[in-house]
Amino acid sequence: MEDTAVIVQKILSGNSRAFEILIKEHQRLVNHIVYRMVSDRGDREDVCQDIFMKVYQNLAGFRSDAKLSTWIARIAYNRCIDYLGKNRVSVIDEEFDEAIAEITDESSTPEKKLLEADLSRLLQNEINDLPIQFRTIVTLYHLDELSYAEIGDVMSMPEGTVKNYLFRARRLLRERLTAKYKEEEFRP
Amino acid sequence: MKHLNDDEIQRYLDGDTSFSREEPMAHLEGCPQCRLRMEQYKAIFKELRVDNIPALSPNFAASVMEGIRPEKPVSIFPKLMPGLSYAALFIFGLAVSIYFMGASTLKQILLALSPSNMQEPSFITTYKNYLAGLDVDYSLILAVILVLAVVALIDQMIRRRHQKPISFMI
Numbered sequence: 008m009e010d011t012a013v014i015v016q017k018i019l020s021g022n023s024r025a026f027e028i029l030i031k032e033h034q035r036l037v038n039h040i041v042y043r044m045v046s047d048r049g050d051r052e053d054v055c056q057d058i059f060m061k062v063y064q065n066l067a068g069f070r071s072d073a074k075l076s077t078w079i080a081r082i083a084y085n086r087c088i089d090y091l092g093k094n095r096v097s098v099i100d101e102e103f104d105e106a107i108a109e110i111t112d113e114s115s116t117p118e119k120k121l122l123e124a125d126l127s128r129l130l131q132n133e134i135n136d137l138p139i140q141f142r143t144i145v146t147l148y149h150l151d152e153l154s155y156a157e158i159g160d161v162m163s164m165p166e167g168t169v170k171n172y173l174f175r176a177r178r179l180l181r182e183r184l185t186a187k188y189k190e191e192e193f194r195p
Numbered sequence: 196m197k198h199l200n201d202d203e204i205q206r207y208l209d210g211d212t213s214f215s216r217e218e219p220m221a222h223l224e225g226c227p228q229c230r231l232r233m234e235q236y237k238a239i240f241k242e243l244r245v246d247n248i249p250a251l252s253p254n255f256a257a258s259v260m261e262g263i264r265p266e267k268p269v270s271i272f273p274k275l276m277p278g279l280s281y282a283a284l285f286i287f288g289l290a291v292s293i294y295f296m297g298a299s300t301l302k303q304i305l306l307a308l309s310p311s312n313m314q315e316p317s318f319i320t321t322y323k324n325y326l327a328g329l330d331v332d333y334s335l336i337l338a339v340i341l342v343l344a345v346v347a348l349i350d351q352m353i354r355r356r357h358q359k360p361i362s363f364m365i
Contacts, residue, residue: 030256059259149243
């Protein structure tokens with residue numbers, strides 16, 4: 008893989024092929040963030056496109072001592088925040104308390120249990136029900152393997168908060184799953 | 196020893212080396228309750244690493260590039276130089292003058308412009324004689340010039356419409 012500074016320089020000097028490579032290398036990361044934050048599937052690809060347009064327009068301001076993937080992820084996260092703001096979706100922590108209250112709600116009916124018997128599918132549903140910041144952190148940490156510091160950089164929050172949210176998110180997932188399964192059934 | 200709490204189990208599974216792992220391990224051996232919770236977390240961690248997120252469309256990168264690249268101008272004469280269009284515009288103006296003034300008037304103007312009162316070189320004399328004896332159907336020339344001028348103007352308009360502010364060297 009080419010050095011980041013070289014790729015950026017190539018793009019800035021007008022090499023379109025270099026930018027296409029950059030898109031292909033980072034579209035998975037951007038897609039993960041957008042998927043977790045934008046619920047309307049019809050808008051997701053458009054938001055992803057907007058993000059890469061912003062990446063291109065702001066590339067001259069990229070500092071070569073920073074990590075390109077983190078910089079792109081931050082643009083993606085901020086673009087999603089804008090999108091949520093325009094669509095009046097709250098990102099802040101208020102959702103967490105509601106989420107806790109919903110653990111033992113009516114959604115865990117036996118019929119639904121049968122439909123969601125597959126742990127993987129059930130877990131994906133539960134991730135999507137987490138507060139937006141929680142599910143974004145869980146995805147960036149486990150799927151994209153970003154460190155606490157990098158996630159903090161992307162989401163503009165202290166490392167300690169990232170760690171705290173990650174632990175709370177995973178605890179919440181376990182609590183929700185054990186509420187839906189009998190304790191002994193939820194065993195790998 | 197008291198039961199492991201959720202944070203301790205998660206730190207253990209994250210491979211956090213900032214705390215002693217011996218005590219939790221010893222506790223896990225003798226505590227089925229904590230072992231079960233550990234297994235549940237293990238299952239969750241494993242699933243969290245599975246990428247179930249639908250990928251973007253295969254032509255995603257290409258569609259972003261389409262938005263950034265200037266579209267190739269839809270040109271009637273793709274290789275027509277922009278300067279040629281301006282030349283055509285000039286000819287068009289000339290043609291309009293001929294149309295309104297008449298070809299003979301133009302001939303007179305051209306003859307008047309010739310430096311007849313000066314000592315003229317032989318090629319100018321030849322040129323004047325040529326103009327004086329010219330007998331051409333000017334309406335045909337005028338029609339051709341008009342068509343060329345209109346085509347060049349349309350070409351310019353189309354080019355301008357497809358111009359984008361951001362452009363890559365392709």
